[in-house]
Amino acid sequence: MKNLREDAFKIIKSSIDFVLPEKAVQQELEMIDLQDNIHIVAIGKAAWRMAKAAKDFLKDKVKDGIVITKYGHSQGTIESLQIYEAGHPIPDENTIKSTKKAIELVQNLGEGDVVLFLVSGGGSALFELPVEDVTLEDIKNVTDMLLKSGANIVEINTVRKHLSRVKGGNFAKLVEPAKIYSLVLSDVLGDRLDSIASGPAYPDSTTTEDVEKIIKKYDLQLSEKILRALKNETPKHLDNVETRIIGSVTKVCESAAKIAQHLGYNTMILTTTLDCESKEAGSFLAAIVREEKEREEPLNIPCAIILGGETVVHVRGNGKGGRNQELVLSAARGIKGYQEVLIASVGTDGTDGPTDAAGGIVDGETVNRLQEKGIDVENALNNNDSYHALQSVDGLVITGPTGTNVNDLTFILCN
Ligand SMILES: Nc1ncnc2c1ncn2[C@@H]1O[C@H](COP(=O)(O)OP(=O)(O)O)[C@@H](O)[C@H]1O
Numbered sequence: 001m002k003n004l005r006e007d008a009f010k011i012i013k014s015s016i017d018f019v020l021p022e023k024a025v026q027q028e029l030e031m032i033d034l035q036d037n038i039h040i041v042a043i044g045k046a047a048w049r050m051a052k053a054a055k056d057f058l059k060d061k062v063k064d065g066i067v068i069t070k071y072g073h074s075q076g077t078i079e080s081l082q083i084y085e086a087g088h089p090i091p092d093e094n095t096i097k098s099t100k101k102a103i104e105l106v107q108n109l110g111e112g113d114v115v116l117f118l119v120s121g122g123g124s125a126l127f128e129l130p131v132e133d134v135t136l137e138d139i140k141n142v143t144d145m146l147l148k149s150g151a152n153i154v155e156i157n158t159v160r161k162h163l164s165r166v167k168g169g170n171f172a173k174l175v176e177p178a179k180i181y182s183l184v185l186s187d188v189l190g191d192r193l194d195s196i197a198s199g200p201a202y203p204d205s206t207t208t209e210d211v212e213k214i215i216k217k218y219d220l221q222l223s224e225k226i227l228r229a230l231k232n233e234t235p236k237h238l239d240n241v242e243t244r245i246i247g248s249v250t251k252v253c254e255s256a257a258k259i260a261q262h263l264g265y266n267t268m269i270l271t272t273t274l275d276c277e278s279k280e281a282g283s284f285l286a287a288i289v290r291e292e293k294e295r296e297e298p299l300n301i302p303c304a305i306i307l308g309g310e311t312v313v314h315v316r317g318n319g320k321g322g323r324n325q326e327l328v329l330s331a332a333r334g335i336k337g338y339q340e341v342l343i344a345s346v347g348t349d350g351t352d353g354p355t356d357a358a359g360g361i362v363d364g365e366t367v368n369r370l371q372e373k374g375i376d377v378e379n380a381l382n383n384n385d386s387y388h389a390l391q392s393v394d395g396l397v398i399t400g401p402t403g404t405n406v407n408d409l410t411f412i413l414c415n
């Protein structure tokens, strides 16, 4: 007899453990021969763990360095490195303060120096110094507007890159003539290096024309000042940078598949690029569950169907939630009444939206249980209040910050 819920938590824990950055950083550093005089700059939600792994491996070759991560994401001191925490997903004063420290650290380096740049998602909010005339307040407003617009991360970062002195390849320019060796943990679908953390050390493929299209598409109401600033073009060629991707959503899906198989499920990775509206993704997943229960297609039961990606939410309500929680709550509607089924979805970074949950988990009884509590699913979805709905039926997945960040893992279990 299978315990789907127990298995789901095993799959979540083990597959996230598999994509913690330590091993990947060390393996990459083993393959390259970095000289002395290394300066570490680590940004993003996985920055602390990446920097710790690099320092433990390179030891005294590291001259100095800086870590800029999200609040609650650092785990103590690392010898020779300055550690900072700052605001995410909206940047704050500490973002600017620590970014200035990072610039100080690299701006007078010479040709013999190497910056080991450890990049992970979250970097856009944590690493920022706006172009002239643009204030932190402006950046906060634009970020908030973009995050709620339903724009995907590539579009969001296209705009952010054109308002920044460090994003879109600009940081690499500040590091010249020193070299940059970048190790990147990808949380952008398709591993677009100029989008991950807004590509501070990668030639930017987006242009001011792309920015104009995005402003129109999402009807963004921006001031004259911001529109003027957005005319800044980003570097398209960089000569001092080498880049390697050391982890992505594919890895977490592969590891989830392995664990599910080991637990006795017939397993399939359906996609690693799920990118539609969260609610629509939920409806689609419910349709797959029904197909399994009615016809055992596409897999024989017991089965695990795994998806990776990053859905989007057009936030219109004033509730609390995240894209994974919204996805599963939406899915719960379409699997109502089915026995021995489950749908789970989590952010591998351990935080889904501005909540303390990594994501959510629902089954065929979720909607009935919500009704018993007096919660209407449609109302909760319309108000983007998936967190409180799921909380009332023990449907939240809480992991705390994981120290990695490779997008979202979603899966179905059917028995
Ligand atoms: N109440 C809500 N319900 C659903 N999604 C939300 C809500 N509030 C914010 N979000 C979404 O959460 C996203 C930020 O979540 P977060 O997990 O920090 O993203 P990431 O892990 O990609 O940094 C925003 O893009 C926004 O669309």
Ligand SMILES: O=C(O)[C@@H](CO)OP(=O)(O)O
Pocket (backbone or CB within 6 Å): 045, 089, 120, 121, 122, 123, 124, 125, 153, 157, 187, 188, 195, 196, 197, 198, 405
């Ligand atoms: O920093 C960023 O630009 C994005 C993508 O890399 O990460 P997150 O969605 O975690 O903020």
Ligand SMILES: [Mg+2]
Pocket (backbone or CB within 6 Å): 121, 153, 187, 310
């Ligand atoms: Mg993201």
